[in-house]
Amino acid sequence: MSTQHSETEATGSSYRFQDLEATWGPVWEELGVxxxxxxxxxxxxxxxxxxxxxxxxxxMGHAEAFAMGDVVSRxxxxxGYDVLHPIGWDxxxxxxxxxxxxxxxxxxxxxYANIETQAASFKRYAISADWSRRLHTSDPGYYRWxxxxxxRFHEKGLAYRKDHPVNWCxxxxxxxxxxxxxxxxxxxxxxxxxxxxxxxWYFRITEYADRLLDDMDQLKxxxxxxxxxxxxxxIGRSEGAHVDFAVEATDESPSxxxxxxxxxxxxxxxxxxxxxxxxxxxxxxxxxxxxxAGLEAYQEQVKALxxxxxxxxxxxxxxxxxxxxxINPLNGERLxxxxxxxxxxxxxxxxIMAVPAHDQRDLDFAKTFGLPVRMVVDTGEEDPAVSGTAxxxxxxxxxxxxxxxxxxxxxxxxxxxxxxxxxxxxxxxxFRLRDWLLSRQRFWGTPIPIVHCADCGEVPVPDDQLxxxxxxxxxxxxxxxxxxxxxxxxxxxxxTTCPSCGGAAKxxxxxxxxFVDSSWYFLRFVSPEYTEGPFDPxxxxxxxPVGQYVGGVEHAILHLLxxxxxxxxxxxxxxxxFSEPFSAxxxxxxxxxxxxxxxxxxxxxxxxGEQLDKYxxxxxxxxxxxxxxxxxxxxxxxxxxxxxxxxxxxxxxxxGDVTSAPGADPAAGxxxxxxxxxxxxxxxxxxxxxxxxxxxxxxxxELVNATRKAIDSGPGAGDPAVRExxxxxxxxxxxxxxxxxxxxxxxxxxxxSVANAGWPTVDPSLLVxxxxxxxxxxxxxVRDRLDVPADxxxxxxxxxxxxxxxxxxxxxxxxLRTVIVRAPKLVNIVPE
RNA sequence: GCCCGAGUGGCGGAAUGGCAGACGCACCGCACUCAAAAUGCGGCGCCGCAAGGCGUGUGGGUUCGAGUCCCACCUCGGGCACCA
Numbered sequence: 001m002s003t004q005h006s007e008t009e010a011t012g013s014s015y016r017f018q019d020l021e022a023t024w025g026p027v028w029e030e031l032g033v034x035x036x037x038x039x040x041x042x043x044x045x046x047x048x049x050x051x052x053x054x055x056x057x058x059x060m061g062h063a064e065a066f067a068m069g070d071v072v073s074r075x076x077x078x079x080g081y082d083v084l085h086p087i088g089w090d091x092x093x094x095x096x097x098x099x100x101x102x103x104x105x106x107x108x109x110x111x112y113a114n115i116e117t118q119a120a121s122f123k124r125y126a127i128s129a130d131w132s133r134r135l136h137t138s139d140p141g142y143y144r145w146x147x148x149x150x151x152r153f154h155e156k157g158l159a160y161r162k163d164h165p166v167n168w169c170x171x172x173x174x175x176x177x178x179x180x181x182x183x184x185x186x187x188x189x190x191x192x193x194x195x196x197x198x199x200x201w202y203f204r205i206t207e208y209a210d211r212l213l214d215d216m217d218q219l220k221x222x223x224x225x226x227x228x229x230x231x232x233x234x235i236g237r238s239e240g241a242h243v244d245f246a247v248e249a250t251d252e253s254p255s256x257x258x259x260x261x262x263x264x265x266x267x268x269x270x271x272x273x274x275x276x277x278x279x280x281x282x283x284x285x286x287x288x289x290x291x292x293a294g295l296e297a298y299q300e301q302v303k304a305l306x307x308x309x310x311x312x313x314x315x316x317x318x319x320x321x322x323x324x325x326x327i328n329p330l331n332g333e334r335l336x337x338x339x340x341x342x343x344x345x346x347x348x349x350x351x352i353m354a355v356p357a358h359d360q361r362d363l364d365f366a367k368t369f370g371l372p373v374r375m376v377v378d379t380g381e382e383d384p385a386v387s388g389t390a391x392x393x394x395x396x397x398x399x400x401x402x403x404x405x406x407x408x409x410x411x412x413x414x415x416x417x418x419x420x421x422x423x424x425x426x427x428x429x430x431f432r433l434r435d436w437l438l439s440r441q442r443f444w445g446t447p448i449p450i451v452h453c454a455d456c457g458e459v460p461v462p463d464d465q466l467x468x469x470x471x472x473x474x475x476x477x478x479x480x481x482x483x484x485x486x487x488x489x490x491x492x493x494x495x496t497t498c499p500s501c502g503g504a505a506k507x508x509x510x511x512x513x514x515f516v517d518s519s520w521y522f523l524r525f526v527s528p529e530y531t532e533g534p535f536d537p538x539x540x541x542x543x544x545p546v547g548q549y550v551g552g553v554e555h556a557i558l559h560l561l562x563x564x565x566x567x568x569x570x571x572x573x574x575x576x577x578f579s580e581p582f583s584a585x586x587x588x589x590x591x592x593x594x595x596x597x598x599x600x601x602x603x604x605x606x607x608x609g610e611q612l613d614k615y616x617x618x619x620x621x622x623x624x625x626x627x628x629x630x631x632x633x634x635x636x637x638x639x640x641x642x643x644x645x646x647x648x649x650x651x652x653x654x655x656g657d658v659t660s661a662p663g664a665d666p667a668a669g670x671x672x673x674x675x676x677x678x679x680x681x682x683x684x685x686x687x688x689x690x691x692x693x694x695x696x697x698x699x700x701x702e703l704v705n706a707t708r709k710a711i712d713s714g715p716g717a718g719d720p721a722v723r724e725x726x727x728x729x730x731x732x733x734x735x736x737x738x739x740x741x742x743x744x745x746x747x748x749x750x751x752x753s754v755a756n757a758g759w760p761t762v763d764p765s766l767l768v769x770x771x772x773x774x775x776x777x778x779x780x781x782v783r784d785r786l787d788v789p790a791d792x793x794x795x796x797x798x799x800x801x802x803x804x805x806x807x808x809x810x811x812x813x814x815x816l817r818t819v820i821v822r823a824p825k826l827v828n829i830v831p832e
Numbered sequence: 833g834c835c836c837g838a839g840u841g842g843c844g845g846a847a848u849g850g851c852a853g854a855c856g857c858a859c860c861g862c863a864c865u866c867a868a869a870a871u872g873c874g875g876c877g878c879c880g881c882a883a884g885g886c887g888u889g890u891g892g893g894u895u896c897g898a899g900u901c902c903c904a905c906c907u908c909g910g911g912c913a914c915c916a
Contacts, residue, residue, distance in 0.1 A: 342914045698855035780897045
């Protein structure tokens with residue numbers, strides 16, 4: 001032991017990541033190498049990781065996501081681009097408030113302490129960020145502009161208030177956007193969501209539904225298909241028709257028109273009843289006096305259901321007859337009007353024509369209440385009235401007057417023509433997307449910059465009076481959830497004067513959903529100190545859109561949809577020339593442990609700090625990258641950070657072995673090794689462009705192995721090709737393992753930083769081989785391998801292949817039917 | 833139910849329609865060592881003593897040639913879902 005140890009010390013050849021981190025961290029801090037020049041001397045590129053929420057220290061998930069973004073950032077820098085790679089914090093939000101309540105503190109204390117912790121960890125983790133642009137959404141200097149943008153939205157009618165049934169989380173005591181309700185439960189805490197009718201603020205995102213859908217064409221191929229699919233799904237465009245039905249007058253009330261939305265106007269003749277949403281106002285307006293009590297009892301029954309129960313498709317259909325009839329505009333038939341909870345007030349017009357033969361829900365309802373079923377599209381299947389299964393496919397129209405005999409699509413078009421001509425209907429497009437509910441009854445968020453005045457109404461706070469800052473004196477228990485905003489309790493804050501008339505008025509006490517803050521932060525990064533607006537439009541035009549965005553798929557329809565919406569509105573305000581914020585998106589996978597997401601309740605969490613202490617920053621980063629393709633999950637139980645550390649030590653030792661002087665002419669070096677080096681650099685660039693980071697690591701390992709061999713049993717450590725190879729290893733490794741790469745670079749006689757070394761130039765002549773291995777197949781099976789000149793002719797290769805002994809054996813003396821020659825790599829012979 | 837994505841050794845994973853399993857983990861062996869660790873070198877899909885045969889979820893198809901393309905199906909993962 002002592003012998004070996006002293007030898008290690010004597011040669012200084014032991015890899016100690018602790019030393020490398022201690023040496024290079026301060027040097028980089030001093031250098032400040034990651035601030036873009038922004039002087040137009042190089043093409044600009046913007047790479048961004050979804051900014052973190054400051055909940056405690058960084059965890060394994062951050063380590064993976066930020067490793068990915070940093071590879072792109074560092075690669076682009078090596079290619080010579082002027083790279084913008086900023087970092088900031090999404091620092092408003094509930095956990096800070098809950099911590100403040102528990103500790104009798106102000107949310108800012110917990111928030112900013114955590115930010116400092118995370119910032120220090122990011123620095124240790126060697127993220128190549130431009131620290132001079134750091135921002136926090138909870139800084140008044142930031143949320144001033146969130147408020148400014150809200151005011152612009154308000155001016156354009158894109159921010160408005162309405163009374164409406166909303167999603168309510170009973171635990172967090174706040175409303176939720178549709179996007180924050182997952183399977184009927186609160187996205188954050190999992191509590192089943194209830195409905196509550198409240199006056200709330202909304203963004204009119206539905207006005208942008210078409211553009212949000214259409215502009216996805218630009219993202220195709222650059223965003224993961226699943227994210228585009230999720231957004232498409234969420235927006236839920238469906239084409240159909242609005243058809244007006246006259247509801248007959250009764251003794252008490254006159255006749256009135258009720259419009260339905262249908263995607264199947266071809267089935268109008270098959271409508272046998274009419275249904276309105278039980279919880280829509282319309283139900284109460286239509287019901288006859290003698291049936292009102294029945295309706296109200298039913299409505300109570302519906303309200304008692306949780307969202308999860310109500311949405312269940314297993315549940316038997318329920319409903320009540322309203323005592324009135326609607327007239328089918330096509331055939332004049334009288335249809336009984338029902339109220340039922342399977343029709344949603346939120347979707348379409350809240351009323352439908354029921355066609356039980358061709359819609360399963362209507363059929364279930366018809367069977368429950370003994371309503372007639374009439375088939376009008378013959379699909380060749382059994383009559384739904386008999387089978388109990390609605391038919392929805394292609395077919396021929398029957399029992400449908402002038403539509404009879406037509407196919408489904410023709411009939412849809414014809415039916416729309418008929419109702420349009422009669423003025424009782426029109427072609428229409430309906431969306432599933434709802435407006436974005438943005439107000440929250442919580443404290444730690446951006447205050448809504450509106451003053452309510454008895455005389456002037458809803459008055460926006462003028463731009464020159466922004467920001468409306470949060471009161472400092474609310475803390476601890478005063479922030480506890482109570483169903484209304486804690487801000488209401490801050491009387492000196494709430495009571496103000498009307499900006500319009502100067503009279504006494506009250507501030508709006510709700511705060512904004514934190515997704516509002518994060519819907520534009522990528523714009524703030526281009527000019528974080530700018531004071532004339534949310535961002536400098538010229539800087540935005542220079543840097544945006546983001547060239548590579550990196551983050552988790554959990555934001556597919558939240559942050560990513562909202563950011564696209566904001567970007568379009570800001571574009572329409574004339575502030576930016578582009579209307580999509582993120583040109584390319586990479587969804588990194590999750591870090592699992594033992595096949596499951598790490599969680600406190602499972603007790604399977606892995607502490608990032610401990611991993612960094614044990615294996616070093618570089619080994620952890622390299623493991624994240626090498627374990628799997630970026631978009632796949634990494635199971636920490638299956639990977640080997642110690643294996644990564646071993647490889648890094650092996651690569652690092654190469655640098656100590658190099659004996660040629662810096663600047664030695666590689667042209668004089670060993671050609672075989674040079675070929676490997678240049679092939680590796682060329683392949684690595686291609687793989688990096690395709691985000692196949694794990695394969696880049698594998699190729700680098702091959703280069704390291706080849707270099708080791710060249711030193712130990714080849715041309716030797718003094719060969720300039722060895723230096724060339726090791727320098728290439730250092731530059732490639734600088735993307736994944738910056739400390740190790742920097743130290744190798746120094747050992748090779750270069751000053752810091754390897755981050756600016758530049759991507760190695762590939763000599764194309766070294767990518768061409770003199771001889772290649774030609775594969776000879778008989779009927780597609782490999783029978784021989786031949787070393788042949790790379791420029792061999794087809795005829796020569798054919799002859800060589802046919803002369804091969806194993807090939808002759810496989811041919812068993814039969815004649816040749818086909819011989820395919822792909823010189824110089826392959827011959828395939830098919831015998832008679 | 834609808835919409836996406838994925839099925840390759842013991843494991844993570846490679847593979848512009850052309851040598852399946854690169855690279856690594858684990859495992860086995862060898863060298864160095866009194867020994868171990870570290871390091872270096874080698875082996876490692878399955879069946880078979882071997883020759884050889886079989887192999888990329890299943891079944892078909894296209895092709896001189898299919899992990900890769902097409903059709904049908906199975907399984908797993910994810911999203912949406914009483915959305916008219």
